[in-house]
Amino acid sequence: MGKVKVVINGYGVIGRRVADAILKQDDMELIGVTKTKPDFRLLEAKEKRIKIFTVSDKNAFEEKNYQVEGDLKDALKETDVVIDCSPKNKGVENLEVYKQFPNLKVIFQGGESHNLTNFSFNSQCNYDEAKEKKYARVVSCNTTALCRIISQLNKFYKIKKARVAVVRRSADPGNSKKSIINSWEPKLEYPSHHSPDVTTVIPDIKISSLAGIAPMTAMHGHMLFIEFYNQPNTPEEVIKNLECNPRIKIISSEEGFSTTAQIKDFSVSNGRKGNMYEVCIWKEGIGLDEDSELGMHIAIDQQAIVVPETIDAIRAMFGLMEKDESINKTNANLNIS
Structure with a gap:
């Protein structure tokens, strides 16, 4: 056609x-x-x-x-x-x-x-x-981010279970009439709608989620925890397997990305018109605990992803x-x- x-x-x-x-x-x-x-x-x-x-x-x-x-x-x-x-x-x-x-x-x-x-x-x-x-x-933006990361890691390690804490922005940057100020608004349901939404795309994954709204507009934030059947050896190995996906961007505090504000500023200055299509993961925030459970910090541009x-x-x-x-x-x- x-x-x-x-x-x-x-x-x-x-x-x-x-x-x-x-x-x-x-x-x-x-x-x-x-x-x-x-x-x-x-x-x-x-x-x-x-x-x-x-x-x-x-x-x-x-x-x-x-x-x-x-x-x-x-x-x-x-x-x-x-x-x-x-x-x-x-x-x-x-x-x-x-x-x-x-x-x-x-x-x-x-x-x-x-x-x-x-x-x-x-x-x-x-x-x-x-x-x-x-x-x-x-x-949705949050589900898109989770699907990208979970499907990418599932290829290498076979996920046993994922847990995510979702920190949602209160309003888009152009919306001056809808926001909260100096407060945290928990979404009083467990699981939040995010984990069931992931399973509409990846039906065989085990995932649970909690969510709330924070007084910010730039991006959403996630704290993601994953248990695997096949345990990764090091955080560096995990990073290598994530960054081979172009729609997952590994960022670093050493490059000045200490908050979502710097990510949004970068997306304006690099010719993207403020759009960060990738899900961003902080390099220094990726780690494995004594049980080899993976943890990471994630940032999601709700307007572009x-x-x-x-x-x-x-x-x-x-x-x-x-x-x-x-x-x-x-x-x-x-x-x-």
């Missing part, structure tokens, strides 16, 4: 980044994006000559001199796949609209339930299973290429090395 035609429903935190990634792929064509209201994000879309479709009154857009190509259904008539980046829990409602287009494929984001599509995707773990799927869900997986999901669902070829192509196009 020719280029896959893509529409992004929701040009917000994730949608903007997915749109940028689509524009860098030579086997995909961005038909346009949707917005519910005209705001500063459309200045970016207009500059990039991205077509705008609306899911609300187009007059509000035209009054502010934004050209609107039509509504969501007009966009869907022109596309092969829609990437649903609309707000959390809109998926059920949106799916009813998408079902009106029999040949349309749909990719939802991790804010939606696994039950919406009955197929949750991660590039490393189940790429081949996505072929010919009509609906898929790219798992799912973008490579979304690109791979498109190729997988349309059968454009094999797993490794897609991952390598996406990595090259997004400067992941």
Whole structure:
């Protein structure tokens, strides 16, 4: 087939980044994006000559001199796949609209339930299973990070059980109306939703999780602990087996990465526009205790980490290429090395 035609429903935190990634792929064509209201994000879309479709009154857009190509259904008539980046829990409602287009494929984001599509995707773990799927869900930022690390280490050591403490950011950097101040907000459930979500992608893994929200916006943080059947010999061996995966980045305090602030600053200065697609692991924080249980500190860019997986999901669902070829192509196009 020719280029896959893509529409992004929701040009917000994730949608903007997915749109940028689509524009860098030579086997995909961005038909346009949707917005519910005209705001500063459309200045970016207009500059990039991205077509705008609306899911609300187009007059509000035209009054502010934004050209609107039509509504969501007009966009869907022109596309092969829609990437649903609309707000959390809109998926059920949106799916009813998408079902009106029999040949349309749909990719939802991790804010939606696994039950919406009955197929949750991660590039490393189940790429081949996505072929010919009509609906898929790219798992959340935290789950994506865990799937990358767990699947990578499971290849070498066979995981017995993983445990993770998730420290979630309270709001995205651009959200000034939702946050907590000078407090810790535990999510009062055990396990938190993160570990069951990992098993939607890696069904045979044993994992438990606890989570809470901290007053920060830059990134999520994890403290991950793993027991193995085949025990690693040294932390250095573990590091070697992690860093051979380009989507896992080993960082060091010796290089000045003492907090997530330096990671975000690096992602701005290295031409990524502030996007850290890799899951970051501190070199000095990787260790083995007397029982050979592994521990590590992790940082996750909640705004960017799912973008490579979304690109791979498109190729997988349309059968454009094999797993490794897609991952390598996406990595090259997004400067992941």
